[in-house]
Amino acid sequence: MRIAVLGLGSVGYGLLSSIVDKHPNLTITGVADSKSAGINPDGIDITSLLAQKKETGICGDPSLTARDVVTHAPYDLLVEVTPTDAGTGEPAYGYIKEALSRGAHVVTSNKGPVALYYNELHELAQKNNVSFRYEATVAGAIPILHVMQHDLLGNTITALYGVLNGTCNYILTRMAEEGLTYTQALAEARELGYAEADPTYDVKGIDAGIKLVILANTIFQKNITLNDVSITGIDLLTDDALRLAEHQDCTIRLIGEIVPGTDLFRISPRIIPKNHPLVVKGTLNAITISTDMAGDLTFIGKGAGSIETASAILGDILYISQGKCMD
Amino acid sequence: MIRGDGLVQVSMKLEIRDSPGHLVAALLPISDIGGNIKTVIHEHNQENTNDFLSVEVVIEIPQERLESLINLFKEKGIRIQKIGQDRFSYQLSVIIIGHLVHTNLGDTVDQIDRTGYAEITHMNMAMPAINERSSAQFVIRSVTREDMDHALQILRTVAQEKGFLLIEPLEVM
Numbered sequence A: 001m002r003i004a005v006l007g008l009g010s011v012g013y014g015l016l017s018s019i020v021d022k023h024p025n026l027t028i029t030g031v032a033d034s035k036s037a038g039i040n041p042d043g044i045d046i047t048s049l050l051a052q053k054k055e056t057g058i059c060g061d062p063s064l065t066a067r068d069v070v071t072h073a074p075y076d077l078l079v080e081v082t083p084t085d086a087g088t089g090e091p092a093y094g095y096i097k098e099a100l101s102r103g104a105h106v107v108t109s110n111k112g113p114v115a116l117y118y119n120e121l122h123e124l125a126q127k128n129n130v131s132f133r134y135e136a137t138v139a140g141a142i143p144i145l146h147v148m149q150h151d152l153l154g155n156t157i158t159a160l161y162g163v164l165n166g167t168c169n170y171i172l173t174r175m176a177e178e179g180l181t182y183t184q185a186l187a188e189a190r191e192l193g194y195a196e197a198d199p200t201y202d203v204k205g206i207d208a209g210i211k212l213v214i215l216a217n218t219i220f221q222k223n224i225t226l227n228d229v230s231i232t233g234i235d236l237l238t239d240d241a242l243r244l245a246e247h248q249d250c251t252i253r254l255i256g257e258i259v260p261g262t263d264l265f266r267i268s269p270r271i272i273p274k275n276h277p278l279v280v281k282g283t284l285n286a287i288t289i290s291t292d293m294a295g296d297l298t299f300i301g302k303g304a305g306s307i308e309t310a311s312a313i314l315g316d317i318l319y320i321s322q323g324k325c326m327d
Numbered sequence B: 001m002i003r004g005d006g007l008v009q010v011s012m013k014l015e016i017r018d019s020p021g022h023l024v025a026a027l028l029p030i031s032d033i034g035g036n037i038k039t040v041i042h043e044h045n046q047e048n049t050n051d052f053l054s055v056e057v058v059i060e061i062p063q064e065r066l067e068s069l070i071n072l073f074k075e076k077g078i079r080i081q082k083i084g085q086d087r088f089s090y091q092l093s094v095i096i097i098g099h100l101v102h103t104n105l106g107d108t109v110d111q112i113d114r115t116g117y118a119e120i121t122h123m124n125m126a127m128p129a130i131n132e133r134s135s136a137q138f139v140i141r142s143v144t145r146e147d148m149d150h151a152l153q154i155l156r157t158v159a160q161e162k163g164f165l166l167i168e169p170l171e172v173m
């Protein structure tokens, strides 16, 4: 299978490293970052590509662009791992549409286009008889979408609860365990690289909200936008509140909640018993799905990270390359 | 089953055969069904001596399972002599953060209490420095589950009006 990769940041780099190490049969025919691109129909030498990217900061020929790769490179599958733009979905949205229209499969970790345009992209993929997969957009390494779309097909999912943002979970864990104030815990998260310089997107619950939109639209066949999610972040929490929760053997976590039957879509800090399976520590993510047959299922794992996210992307790629799906 | 603390407290007087092992056997269904036994009051020196004794148990159980428990007791031939529930059988606690005192705390509490079907039975408040937002835990009790939903809805509205952050428990399904 010939693969083109757009974006060679944390995720793209991790993906290519693991392809070199573990799946040398996958041929990379195109790559692009923000300033350059490379195309080779016979396969790019990934090891020297990664070395070049590390040394010079660019991955290919500065006179080529990602757009050139999308429209001209020969590939069967496009991996789209450029930065998320939650407002427009671009440039990913355009790249993905072009690739699907060309009859190529698409795998992405980019939440923007999936949250904004899932239905359209899904239809376009179907029309062209190819797959559009996005496992890495929700809960990183946890294969939650696959589980719900395939393994639990015979079940009715009555509710979903999730810890979907590692930054918030880290801050809340530190406030609860060390008695830090919100400001202190946030500063610590920044220092460790768990929070962006501008943490708004995470701490106000927007990132978790976008993941909820993806789950609602892809799993529960809703057609919602971020405006349909009731969102409360953690930025106004006090350390006193965590202490009050502690008195009842509880703690506070930012929980995403979907009840498909009543169209409830909510992100909010919640009081939760400390021994509840959703109470995970640090930057971990966790999701509980309530079903009619399988009962409650809880998944815990790393919600981000270079290799962890690559794990989800690689799963999608191999699933497609083994001809297992056209969805 | 995702659980908050929307449990009901029920006291029951059970008639149990007075021979070894029967008490334990009688109490098993309670935990099997997801209830917590809060206390067992075993009256030894009681009048009825005809091989039975009365045992009073106080348990906490999700409301929707109470019926099944009663049926289980019936199946096992355990007679329920008496069953009692608090009028305010639902309990939930929330945490509220904001300028609680400046925004008339009495009024906030009163909006729930005057419903008649729910009340704030307990409040635990952490007072911060002057001008900072304070945090308080409210324990709300209500007659039915629907009443609790209404009470929560009132609190949500009040929180919005007064600019509070309301933290609800992850609820019972």
Ligand SMILES: NC(=O)c1ccc[n+]([C@@H]2O[C@H](COP(=O)([O-])OP(=O)(O)OC[C@H]3O[C@@H](n4cnc5c(N)ncnc54)[C@H](OP(=O)(O)O)[C@@H]3O)[C@@H](O)[C@H]2O)c1
Pocket: A006, A007, A008, A009, A010, A011, A012, A032, A033, A034, A035, A057, A066, A081, A082, A083, A084, A091, A109, A110, A111, A136, A137, A140, A303, A304, A305, A306, A309
């Ligand atoms: N990191 C995670 O753990 C994680 C987890 C789940 C999902 N995601 C999502 O995965 C995506 C990639 O994340 P990341 O952490 O790898 O981001 P990143 O480190 O910022 O890397 C982004 C890459 O995209 C390239 N790029 C930027 N604009 C481009 C454009 N217009 N055309 C082509 N390439 C462009 C950048 O080029 P330069 O190298 O030239 O700057 C860079 O190589 C994001 O959408 C993110 O939300 C990330």
